[in-house]
Structures are given as C-alpha cells and as structure tokens.
Amino acid sequence: MGFFDLFRSKRKSNQDDFEAFRAEKLKEFDEKFGSDNSFETLMAQAKERFAEKARHEAVDGHEFPHGEGEFGHSIDNPIPVTGIEESRQYLASLVFDEQSSDDVQWVRLGSGVGKHRELPVDIYQLLDNEGNVLTTLYLWPHNSVQSEKVPVGFSRRED
Numbered sequence: 283m284g285f286f287d288l289f290r291s292k293r294k295s296n297q298d299d300f301e302a303f304r305a306e307k308l309k310e311f312d313e314k315f316g317s318d319n320s321f322e323t324l325m326a327q328a329k330e331r332f333a334e335k336a337r338h339e340a341v342d343g344h345e346f347p348h349g350e351g352e353f354g355h356s357i358d359n360p361i362p363v364t365g366i367e368e369s370r371q372y373l374a375s376l377v378f379d380e381q382s383s384d385d386v387q388w389v390r391l392g393s394g395v396g397k398h399r400e401l402p403v404d405i406y407q408l409l410d411n412e413g414n415v416l417t418t419l420y421l422w423p424h425n426s427v428q429s430e431k432v433p434v435g436f437s438r439r440e441d
Contacts, residue, residue, distance in 0.1 A: 335400050336424040344429040346422075348398060354419050354433030358396040360403045361433065362425035369404060369421045372428070376436045378408065378416050385411050391418075 311321075341347065341362055349359030363369045373388050387409045393402035401424050408416045419433060432438055 332401070337426075339399055339401060340424065340426045342427055344427070344431040346398070350397065352434055353431060354421075355417065356396075357394055357403050357405070357420045358398060360396065360399070360420040360422040361431070362422050362427065362429045364425055364428045365423050366404075368428055369406075369423050372421065373406060373408075373419070375439050376408075376432065377439050378410070379435050379437055380416075386416065387411070387413075388419075396420075 344362070345353055346359060346362065350356060351359045353359050354361045361372065363372050373386070376386055378386050388406045389409065391405040391407055393404050395401075396403055399422060401422070404421045404423055406419050406421065408419060410416055417435065
C-alpha cells in the first residue's frame with residue numbers, strides 16, 4: 283500500500299457517506315411529498331400556480347380598477363407592466379415634471395404585497411442626477427398588458 287492509497291480509501295469512504303446521506307434525504311423527500319413528485323415536478327407545479335395567479339390578478343386595461351391610492355405611487359395601486367425588462371423600459375420612458383434634466387435614475391428596493399395582490403409588487407426609488415430621492419413608484423410585472431398610463435408628476439419621454 284502506497285502513501286496516496288491512504289487518501290483514496292478516505293475519499294471512497296466520504297463518497298459512500300455522501301451517497302448514504304443523499305439516499306436518506308431522498309427517502310425523507312418521498313415520504314413527505316410522495317415518490318411520484320420529483321423536485322422538477324414540484325417546481326413545474328409551483329410555476330403553473332404562479333402563472334395562474336398572474337392570469338387571475340391581471341387586468342386588460344392600463345390600471346387596476348379597484349386600486350387604492352395614487353396610481354403608481356401606492357403599493358395598492360401599482361403600475362401594471364408585462365415583465366421585469368418591461369418595468370425597466372417603462373421607467374426609462376418617464377420624465378419627472380419638476381426636474382430640468384430628462385435623466386431619472388432608479389433603484390429597485392425590493393418587493394412587497396399590497397392588499398389586493400397575492401403576487402409581489404416591485405418597489406423602485408427614483409433619483410435625480412445628484413442622487414436625491416424624487417419619489418417611490420410601485421410596478422406589478424405580472425400583467426398581460428403594458429400600461430401606457432403615467433403617474434402624477436411624470437410625463438413620457440419624447441424620442
């Protein structure tokens with residue numbers, strides 16, 4: 283037996299330990315969720331439930347009919363957009379009416395849930411060129427129609 287054989291046996295033992303641990307965890311998973319539910323199956327089911335909620339909560343218009351608070355400025359009356367990239371495009375199209383420059387920057391603060399939405403609402407803080415906070419806007423990126431409505435205090439960039 284050579285010097286390196288000492289390490290090989292440990293590596294094999296570690297591999298055996300890992301396989302035993304993996305088998306034990308898979309058995310626990312099967313007992314909890316059923317053996318016919320693989321991780322991939324559960325993820326596909328979760329995505330379908332998410333998509334169903336989005337279809338249920340989506341609106342055909344440019345704002346939610348029962349939104350509470352000022353459009354876009356309230357988590358309970360978010361701006362409906364069709365996705366994350368579309369949120370960025372929407373924000374890039376805005377011009378803050380009280381600013382002399384067209385440049386408005388934004389930072390995504392995270393997400394939250396309003397009173398009437400189960401799916402998350404994205405929260406963006408809008409900043410001027412010097413980093414001063416102008417306002418906070420709320421966008422809901424799960425809609426089937428991209429909103430063309432503009433929140434109070436903003437207009438659309440003319441290209």
